[in-house]
Structures are given as structure tokens and as C-alpha cells.
Amino acid sequence: MQTKNFAILEKRTLASRIVLFRIKAPLIARKCQPGQFVILRLNEKGERIPLTISEYNREEGTITIVVQDAGRTTHELSLMEEGETIEDILGPLGRPTDIKKVGTVVGVGGGVGVALLYPEIKAYKEVGNRVISLIGAQNKDLLFFQDKIEAVSDKVIYSTDDGSFGYHGFVTELLKEILEKGEEKISEVIAIGPIPMMRVVAEITRPYKVKTIVSLNPIMVDGTGMCGSCRVKVGGQTKFACVDGPEFDAHLVDFDGLMKRQKRFLEEEKISLQYQQRG
Numbered sequence: 662m663q664t665k666n667f668a669i670l671e672k673r674t675l676a677s678r679i680v681l682f683r684i685k686a687p688l689i690a691r692k693c694q695p696g697q698f699v700i701l702r703l704n705e706k707g708e709r710i711p712l713t714i715s716e717y718n719r720e721e722g723t724i725t726i727v728v729q730d731a732g733r734t735t736h737e738l739s740l741m742e743e744g745e746t747i748e749d750i751l752g753p754l755g756r757p758t759d760i761k762k763v764g765t766v767v768g769v770g771g772g773v774g775v776a777l778l779y780p781e782i783k784a785y786k787e788v789g790n791r792v793i794s795l796i797g798a799q800n801k802d803l804l805f806f807q808d809k810i811e812a813v814s815d816k817v818i819y820s821t822d823d824g825s826f827g828y829h830g831f832v833t834e835l836l837k838e839i840l841e842k843g844e845e846k847i848s849e850v851i852a853i854g855p856i857p858m859m860r861v862v863a864e865i866t867r868p869y870k871v872k873t874i875v876s877l878n879p880i881m882v883d884g885t886g887m888c889g890s891c892r893v894k895v896g897g898q899t900k901f902a903c904v905d906g907p908e909f910d911a912h913l914v915d916f917d918g919l920m921k922r923q924k925r926f927l928e929e930e931k932i933s934l935q936y937q938q939r940g
């Protein structure tokens with residue numbers, strides 16, 4: 662685990678409010694695996710937020726994170742520039758994805774979830790699976806990583822909610838169509854995106870009994886299984902997403918409970934953002 666001195670080597674805006682950072686973090690880069698994340702703190706007084714390791718380069722000693730400006734800390738981070746340093750980054754955290762050769766894997770990515778899906782489908786491809794990627798965004802200006810996704814997929818289908826690129830509709834409808842047509846056996850589905858999207862994916866694959874993995878994003882604080890903040894019910898049992906996940910069997914996740922817990926600090930988050938805007 663590495664916790665100090667993290668220089669931003671590269672910053673790139675991928676889409677509106679979505680920014681990529683390549684950060685010097687040799688000890689994390691040496692150990693991390695697809696599916697793992699870090700918890701970072703921008704400065705001494707900052708809050709701790711979890712972000713997935715989207716790419717890593719062991720030789721260069723760097724990790725790449727992709728951040729959506731969603732509130733106070735992600736906004737502050739998105740304003741940071743190359744050459745600046747992040748106070749501390751803890752990781753790698755969470756269990757790596759269990760990647761095996763299973764046949765055909767469908768990756769479903771929505772919004773910033775596409776950056777989190779990328780290392781997973783890359784790893785699925787590397788062990789010899791056929792990979793079909795279904796990539797959704799609200800509109801064409803919010804699509805990013807197309808070149809990367811296409812490089813590690815046998816087939817990619819895009820959707821936008823407004824029809825400005827690819828299929829006009831939700832990405833989950835593409836998955837439904839593939840399963841309904843039944844033209845090829847789907848061995849596994851992995852879905853990463855907003856909770857409502859992952860929940861719909863779980864309901865689509867359930868009747869077909871296709872193994873389905875989702876990457877959950879409950880509110881995390883310590884990231885070590887001690888504070889209980891990230892607890893979720895999976896198969897009727899309490900799990901801590903930071904140490905038991907963040908990936909779980911979608912058919913066992915209590916999405917209702919997860920959504921409720923995700924909203925529990927909405928008032929505080931609004932106030933925090935207002936203070937920041939007032940400077």
C-alpha cells in the first residue's frame with residue numbers, strides 16, 4: 662500500500678465533466694488488478710473518495726483514474742492540473758475481478774462506468790474470451806474511450822438516450838435483444854454504470870440464468886471493512902463492498918437497499934457543494 666506523494670503526470674478531458682488523470686503511484690501500480698480501486702484525499706482536510714483504477718502501467722509506475730465531476734471533491738479534483746500533487750491515495754483496494762475463459766462475455770457500460778468496464782473487458786479478452794461491448798451514454802458528446810473499448814472487443818454496439826449516436830434508447834435494451842435473439846450463447850455479463858442500469862441488467866439476465874456481475878458503488882469511508890458505511894445485502898447476507906466487493910453477483914444484490922443508502926447524505930452533499938460555490 663502506498664499513501665503519499667502522488668504527482669499528476671497527465672490530465673485529459675474526455676467528455677463534459679469527465680476527466681482522466683494519470684498519476685505517479687509506483688507501489689499501487691505494481692500490485693493492482695482489474696476491478697480494484699483506490700481511496701484518495703486531495704488535501705489534509707479533504708474527504709476520502711473511492712475511484713476505480715481504469716488503467717495501470719507497472720513499468721512506468723502509474724495508475725489512471727477517470728473521474729466524473731459529481732459533487733464537491735470530484736469537482737475539486739477535476740480542477741487540478743498536471744504537476745500538482747494529490748495528498749494521499751490508498752490502494753489497491755477491493756477484490757480483483759475473477760477473470761476466467763468462459764466463452765462469450767458481454768460488457769455493459771453506462772456513463773463514467775465505461776472507464777471502469779474497460780480494464781475488465783480487456784482482461785476477459787486477454788484470457789481468450791469473445792467480448793461483446795454494449796456502451797451507453799446520454800448523448801454522443803458523452804461517449805469516450807471508443808478506441809480503447811474497440812481494441813479489446815470483438816463487437817461493440819453503442820446506444821445514446823437521445824439517438825445522437827448508435828441505437829436510440831437505453832443500453833440495456835441492446836442486451837435484451839441479444840438474449841432474446843439467442844444467436845450465440847452468452848456465458849457471462851458484466852455491467853458497470855448507474856445503479857438503475859445495473860438493476861435492469863440483473864432483471865434482464867435473470868430468466869436466462871446468465872451469470873451477471875455488477876460493480877457496486879455504495880458510499881465508502883475507510884475502505885478497510887471497519888466503518889460499515891459501504892454495507893450491502895447480497896443473497897440475504899451483509900457484505901462490505903470495500904473488502905468483499907465491489908463486484909457481486911447481480912442476481913443476489915438488494916438494489917432497493919443500496920439505492921436507499923446511497924441517498925442518505927443528499928442534504929449534506931448539497932450543503933457542501935453550496936459552501937464550495939460560495940468560495
Ligand SMILES: Cc1cc2nc3c(=O)[nH]c(=O)nc-3n(C[C@H](O)[C@H](O)[C@H](O)COP(=O)(O)OP(=O)(O)OC[C@H]3O[C@@H](n4cnc5c(N)ncnc54)[C@H](O)[C@@H]3O)c2cc1C
Pocket residue numbers: 698709710711712713714726727728729730731732733734735736773777877878879880881882907923924927930931934
Ligand atoms: C468502489 C467505487 C469505485 C468508484 N469509482 C469511480 C470512478 O472510477 N470514477 C468516478 O467518477 N466515480 C467513481 N465512484 C463514485 C465516486 O466515489 C463518487 O462520485 C464520489 O465519491 C463523489 O464525491 P463528491 O464529493 O464529488 O460528491 P458528493 O456531492 O459528496 O456526492 C455525490 C454522489 O456521489 C456518491 N458518493 C459521495 N461520497 C461517496 C463516497 N465516499 N463513496 C462512494 N460514493 C460516494 C453519492 O451517491 C452521492 O450522492 C466510485 C465509487 C465506488 C464506491
Ligand code: FES
Pocket residue numbers: 880881882883884885886887888889890891892901902903904
Ligand atoms: S468503507 Fe468502511 S466498511 Fe467499507
